[in-house]
Amino acid sequence: MTAALLETRGISLAFGGVVAAESIDFTLTHGERLAVVGQNGAGKTTFINICTGHLAPSAGTVLFDGHDITNHSSRSITRRGVGRTFQLPQIFSEHTVRECLLLAASSVKRRRGFWVPLEDAVDGQDVDETLDLLQLAGRARDVAGSLPGGQRKLLDVAMALVLRPKLMIMDEPTSGVSSDEKHELMRVLMRALDERGVTTIFVEHDIDIVRRYATRLCAWIAGRIAADGPPEQVLSDPVVVRNVIGE
Ligand SMILES: Nc1ncnc2c1ncn2[C@@H]1O[C@H](COP(=O)(O)OP(=O)(O)OP(=O)(O)O)[C@@H](O)[C@H]1O
Numbered sequence: 001m002t003a004a005l006l007e008t009r010g011i012s013l014a015f016g017g018v019v020a021a022e023s024i025d026f027t028l029t030h031g032e033r034l035a036v037v038g039q040n041g042a043g044k045t046t047f048i049n050i051c052t053g054h055l056a057p058s059a060g061t062v063l064f065d066g067h068d069i070t071n072h073s074s075r076s077i078t079r080r081g082v083g084r085t086f087q088l089p090q091i092f093s094e095h096t097v098r099e100c101l102l103l104a105a106s107s108v109k110r111r112r113g114f115w116v117p118l119e120d121a122v123d124g125q126d127v128d129e130t131l132d133l134l135q136l137a138g139r140a141r142d143v144a145g146s147l148p149g150g151q152r153k154l155l156d157v158a159m160a161l162v163l164r165p166k167l168m169i170m171d172e173p174t175s176g177v178s179s180d181e182k183h184e185l186m187r188v189l190m191r192a193l194d195e196r197g198v199t200t201i202f203v204e205h206d207i208d209i210v211r212r213y214a215t216r217l218c219a220w221i222a223g224r225i226a227a228d229g230p231p232e233q234v235l236s237d238p239v240v241v242r243n244v245i246g247e
């Protein structure tokens with residue numbers, strides 16, 4: 001039996017009259033690489049926010065790795081093994097790239113003495129390996145805020161990956177990156193996630209990227225999963241073509 005890594009049962013949430021999640025049943029198993037597509041406002045980020053503890057659903061249950069994590073804090077969900085990146089990279093702009101990873105790694109430590117230097121509190125070798133994996137080793141001493149767009153995205157993922165997640169959820173990893181750079185960015189990201197054996201969900205608007213990197217695709221329409229399956233099958237579904245791809 002393949003155990004579910006992430007499962008939602010009847011997840012719902014409305015903002016005033018806007019239904020952002022409508023009774024969503026969803027299962028993800030180990031090793032999947034799921035892309036999520038949907039028009040602006042379809043509810044993709046809302047779903048991610050509910051699964052990662054950034055929003056509380058009005059109904060329904062979220063299970064991760066066999067544990068009920070509904071309404072748990074984002075910090076405790078991170079500790080359980082869910083990594084997450086945002087539409088806008090959440091990096092410490094005034095710190096160096098390496099310090100960003102040290103800070104991220106230390107953030108989940110239960111007890112860290114106030115006066116214990118970061119270097120002593122976390123595994124520096126692990127930090128350096130993660131930087132290397134995301135091709136950021138050469139930028140380790142640079143100030144994070146000085147990085148170009150693609151490398152900021154890589155840094156955002158590195159800060160999540162250094163926590164050794166079982167599942168990585170990336171909200172539009174290629175947004176704001178030029179079309180020339182997108183494929184190289186995804187290649188580096190996906191290779192890093194593969195190497196660490198991390199199951200992946202990513203939200204993506206670029207259908208070429210979806211075709212190239214996803215093993216499964218979910219299309220979101222108005223707070224619901226309208227189609228779910230192999231990418232080519234979902235992309236040829238008339239409802240998806242009409243409402244999501246817009247052809
Ligand atoms: N905190 C909030 N307060 C009020 N309305 C919200 C909030 N978050 C989301 N919404 C609304 O819920 C709906 C779904 O939003 P969501 O951000 O999940 O969409 P999305 O699919 O991620 O869109 P995009 O592709 O633009 O990122 C939208 O109508 C949005 O305006």
Ligand SMILES: [Mg+2]
Nearest residue numbers: 044045046087
């Ligand atoms: Mg969104």
